[in-house]
Amino acid sequence: MENFTIKGSTYIPTVNFDAATGILEMSGESYHEYTIEFFQPILEWLRKYLEEPNRNITFNFKMTYFNTSSSRRFLEIFDMLEDYKKHKNGTVLVRWHYKEGDVDMLESGEEYAEDVDIPFEFIPYS
Amino acid sequence: MQITQNAPRFSMHKFYSDVRDNSVSLAFQGIMSQEVLSLIALALRRRPDNEVLAKRLFGIVVELAQNIYHYSHSKSYSEKDKRDIGVGVITIGETANHYVVNSGNIIKAHEADHITKRCDFINTLDKEGLKEFQKQVRKEPQRPDRPGANIGLIELARRSSNTLGYNINAIDAETSFLTLSIKIDK
Numbered sequence: 461m462e463n464f465t466i467k468g469s470t471y472i473p474t475v476n477f478d479a480a481t482g483i484l485e486m487s488g489e490s491y492h493e494y495t496i497e498f499f500q501p502i503l504e505w506l507r508k509y510l511e512e513p514n515r516n517i518t519f520n521f522k523m524t525y526f527n528t529s530s531s532r533r534f535l536e537i538f539d540m541l542e543d544y545k546k547h548k549n550g551t552v553l554v555r556w557h558y559k560e561g562d563v564d565m566l567e568s569g570e571e572y573a574e575d576v577d578i579p580f581e582f583i584p585y586s
Numbered sequence: 587m588q589i590t591q592n593a594p595r596f597s598m599h600k601f602y603s604d605v606r607d608n609s610v611s612l613a614f615q616g617i618m619s620q621e622v623l624s625l626i627a628l629a630l631r632r633r634p635d636n637e638v639l640a641k642r643l644f645g646i647v648v649e650l651a652q653n654i655y656h657y658s659h660s661k662s663y664s665e666k667d668k669r670d671i672g673v674g675v676i677t678i679g680e681t682a683n684h685y686v687v688n689s690g691n692i693i694k695a696h697e698a699d700h701i702t703k704r705c706d707f708i709n710t711l712d713k714e715g716l717k718e719f720q721k722q723v724r725k726e727p728q729r730p731d732r733p734g735a736n737i738g739l740i741e742l743a744r745r746s747s748n749t750l751g752y753n754i755n756a757i758d759a760e761t762s763f764l765t766l767s768i769k770i771d772k
């Protein structure tokens with residue numbers, strides 16, 4: 461399967477999904493006006509990628525800001541990963557990177573971790 | 587003595603007094619696009635002394651702006667988007683102890699009841715209650731023809747750590763003017 465990439469800008473995130481290594485990374489900010497349209501190809505790629513069982517996936521979450529509409533799309537991604545772990549014998553780890561002291565971003569990650577049954581690792585950076 | 591020549595109907599003097607008296611540092615009317623928000627972000631987030639506060643303030647502006655963008659009853663055609671976009675007004679001001687972000691836009695009169703109930707309910711919730719309510723609503727299925735996640739008002743209450751201020755004034759039988767006022771402690 462081809463890799464999936466989006467070059468970020470001020471209001472759209474950088475996306476780097478590496479099909480071979482299973483390292484999926486999103487970074488930057490997300491407050492696109494039409495997040496449903498923006499996330500559509502991301503979710504589409506992921507859906508196809510998760511059709512094959514037994515993959516080992518690391519999701520590197522490095523977002524620094526996202527709006528509520530994006531937060532819903534991220535929940536969809538985590539739901540898909542949870543499903544993959546449960547039903548496709550997948551191994552999934554979310555590595556949630558946040559700037560040291562950014563209590564809001566840490567809390568956002570903790571709330572996802574409470575809501576989905578996949579392991580989260582919280583990694584502060586300075 | 588009064589000197590007038592081609593005097594505009596809009597009073598810059600009244601505008602000046604209003605923004606000065608309310609310490610408004612930024613006011614924007616029109617299509618609150620993501621490009622405009624990026625510019626506001628540049629201005630707001632030059633706050634290395636308190637990045638968390640700066641980001642909360644920006645987050646509040648984004649949620650208010652995108653509410654207007656998607657849900658304002660008064661619309662303007664955008665060449666870029668090739669569709670009608672909601673318009674309204676946003677101001678950012680400050681007092682000694684707070685930043686205050688206000689948004690104003692026209693809504694349909696029948697929406698007033700829902701918005702009032704929603705704000706009143708949110709204002710009864712404490713920190714933990716807001717978090718749980720937001721998580722619960724975020725899991726609900728996407729509403730048809732509504733691009734948002736339906737959690738913007740909850741987010742405003744959470745990020746501001748204050749109750750939502752709101753005011754709805756009837757314009758005529760069909761439309762009302764909604765003002766949301768979000769206060770965040772410095």
